[in-house]
Amino acid sequence: MEKLRGAWGAALGASLSPKRVAGAALQWLWMLMMFYSIVPYRFSSDVRGSLYMGLLISLVAMVVTMLFVAVIVRRERVGSNRSIVGGSAFMMSAGSVLAPFSDPTTPAGMLALGLSAVMTGTGSAVLFLCWIELESGLGGRVALVELAGSLCAAFAAGSVLIAGPTVPVVASIVVMPMLSAVLLRRCTASLPAASAPRESEQQLSRSTVALFVKALAGAVLIGVLMGFFDVVSGCKTYEVQDVYGTFLFLTGLAGALAICLIAVFLHRDGIFYSYRVSMLVLCLGCLFTPFMSDNNTYSSALIFGGYHCFVLVLCVVCIDVSSSFRVSPARAIGLGFVALYGGETAGSLFAHSLEATGASMFDLTLVTLVAVSLLLIAHLFLFTETDLIKIGIGEVSLVGAAAPSETPADEVADPVDPSVIIAERFSLSPRETDVLPLLLEGRTISRIQETLFISAGTVSTHIRHIYQKTGVDNRQELIDLAHETVEQAERGAAGEQGEAG
Structure with missing residues (x-):
C-alpha cells in the first residue's frame, strides 16, 4: 500500500482532480447505461430491438455531430460555452426521459425511439468532447489516469445499477448529464491560464496528414469490429440472458482498471502499454468467436473491454495531436471519434443486414479469420506504436517550421550553442545531451538512430525525457526554447561588454 501511495504521489498525486474524475465518470456512466444496458428500455415490447436500434441512430447522430465540430471549430474551446454545455446536457436528459417510451413495434414508440436516439447521440457527443477537451489542457499522462479512473468508477457503478x-435507475440516468455538466463548468472555470487555447494553428505537412490518415483508418477498423460483434452477439444471432450486460460491464471494468494501473506505475510509457493491452484483449475476443453461442458471449465481452481500452488510448492520442501539432483540441478529438464511431456505425449496419439465424461453426471460423486479419492490419500497418511515438513527440514537421540550421548566415555563425546551455540548465543525461542538438536540427527518429547507433525506442525515450525535463510538449516548443536561450545569452554577453567598456 505504501508503494502504491508513493508511486501515486510522486507521479501524479498533486495533479489529479477528484472533481474532474467524478464529472467524467458521470458522463461515462450515462453513456454505458443508455447505450449498453437494457434498463431504459424494459417497458418496450422488444427490449433488445429498442436498445440496438436506438444505439445505431445515436451513433449516426454522434458521427454527424463530431464531424460538424471538427469542421467548424478552429480555435475556441467548446466547453467554455455555457449554452452549449447546458444544451447538450438537457438533450441527454430529455432523451433519457423518452427512452422508456421507445418501441419499434408501434408508430408512436418508433417516434419516441428516434427522437430519444437523436437527442442522446447529439448531446452525449458534445458533452463527451467537452470533457476530453478539458483533459487536453492537463497533458496526456494525467489525462490517461483521470479518464481511466473515471471509466473504472463508471463501470463499477454501472454493474450495480444494471x-x-x-x-429509480432511470431517474438517476436522467439526472446524470446535468450533474456532469455542472462539474464540467466548475472545472473549466478553475483551469489555469496555461491551458488556454492556442492563438493559431499551423498548416500540417503532407507527411503529417498521411500519419493522421493512417491512424484514423486504424480507428475505423477497431470501430467496425466493435459494432459488428456488439449487434451480432447482443441481439441479432443469439439469445442472451439479461446478465449479459453485467458481464460486459465487469469485463470493461477489468480493462479500465488495467489501464489505470499502467498509467500510474508506467507513466512514462503508459500510452504504449495501454495500446498493447487494448490490442491483446481485442485479439483474444476475436479468437473467442467460436464460443459466441454461449449465453454470456465471451467473445463480444472481451471485444467490449478491449474497445473501451482503445477509447482511452484514442483520447490521449487526440490530446497529443493537439499539443504536438498545434491543432485545436475540439478538432483533433472530433476527427478521432468520427473515425471510431463511423467504423462502429458501419459494423452495426453490416450486422443488422444479416439474417437473424444461428451461425454454423464454419461461419464463426470465417468471422474469426476476418476479424483477426482486420485487427492485425490496424495494428501493424495503420495504428502502429511507431505512429504513436511520432504523434507523442511531434516528430513530423509542420509546414513552414524551420530548424535552426535554416536561419540566416549571421545567426548560424553565432558562437552560442543552446544545446550546451539547455543541457546544463535542465540536468540532461549524457545521452540526452547527444540527442538534443540533433533534435534541434530537425532530424527524424530514424536519422538520430543512425547517427548515434541506438534503437528507435531508445531515441523516442530520450526525446520524451528531454521534453519532460525542459517542460515543452513538442519539437517546435523546444526550438523556441533554444532561440530564447540564445537571445538571453546574447543579451548577457552584450551587458558584460557594456560594463567592461
Whole structure:
C-alpha cells in the first residue's frame, strides 16, 4: 500500500482532480447505461430491438455531430460555452426521459425511439468532447489516469445499477448529464491560464496528414469490429440472458482498471502499454468467436473491454495531436471519434443486414479469420506504436517550421550553442545531451538512430525525457526554447561588454 501511495504521489498525486474524475465518470456512466444496458428500455415490447436500434441512430447522430465540430471549430474551446454545455446536457436528459417510451413495434414508440436516439447521440457527443477537451489542457499522462479512473468508477457503478429497479435507475440516468455538466463548468472555470487555447494553428505537412490518415483508418477498423460483434452477439444471432450486460460491464471494468494501473506505475510509457493491452484483449475476443453461442458471449465481452481500452488510448492520442501539432483540441478529438464511431456505425449496419439465424461453426471460423486479419492490419500497418511515438513527440514537421540550421548566415555563425546551455540548465543525461542538438536540427527518429547507433525506442525515450525535463510538449516548443536561450545569452554577453567598456 505504501508503494502504491508513493508511486501515486510522486507521479501524479498533486495533479489529479477528484472533481474532474467524478464529472467524467458521470458522463461515462450515462453513456454505458443508455447505450449498453437494457434498463431504459424494459417497458418496450422488444427490449433488445429498442436498445440496438436506438444505439445505431445515436451513433449516426454522434458521427454527424463530431464531424460538424471538427469542421467548424478552429480555435475556441467548446466547453467554455455555457449554452452549449447546458444544451447538450438537457438533450441527454430529455432523451433519457423518452427512452422508456421507445418501441419499434408501434408508430408512436418508433417516434419516441428516434427522437430519444437523436437527442442522446447529439448531446452525449458534445458533452463527451467537452470533457476530453478539458483533459487536453492537463497533458496526456494525467489525462490517461483521470479518464481511466473515471471509466473504472463508471463501470463499477454501472454493474450495480444494471441490476437495480427500473424506475429509480432511470431517474438517476436522467439526472446524470446535468450533474456532469455542472462539474464540467466548475472545472473549466478553475483551469489555469496555461491551458488556454492556442492563438493559431499551423498548416500540417503532407507527411503529417498521411500519419493522421493512417491512424484514423486504424480507428475505423477497431470501430467496425466493435459494432459488428456488439449487434451480432447482443441481439441479432443469439439469445442472451439479461446478465449479459453485467458481464460486459465487469469485463470493461477489468480493462479500465488495467489501464489505470499502467498509467500510474508506467507513466512514462503508459500510452504504449495501454495500446498493447487494448490490442491483446481485442485479439483474444476475436479468437473467442467460436464460443459466441454461449449465453454470456465471451467473445463480444472481451471485444467490449478491449474497445473501451482503445477509447482511452484514442483520447490521449487526440490530446497529443493537439499539443504536438498545434491543432485545436475540439478538432483533433472530433476527427478521432468520427473515425471510431463511423467504423462502429458501419459494423452495426453490416450486422443488422444479416439474417437473424444461428451461425454454423464454419461461419464463426470465417468471422474469426476476418476479424483477426482486420485487427492485425490496424495494428501493424495503420495504428502502429511507431505512429504513436511520432504523434507523442511531434516528430513530423509542420509546414513552414524551420530548424535552426535554416536561419540566416549571421545567426548560424553565432558562437552560442543552446544545446550546451539547455543541457546544463535542465540536468540532461549524457545521452540526452547527444540527442538534443540533433533534435534541434530537425532530424527524424530514424536519422538520430543512425547517427548515434541506438534503437528507435531508445531515441523516442530520450526525446520524451528531454521534453519532460525542459517542460515543452513538442519539437517546435523546444526550438523556441533554444532561440530564447540564445537571445538571453546574447543579451548577457552584450551587458558584460557594456560594463567592461
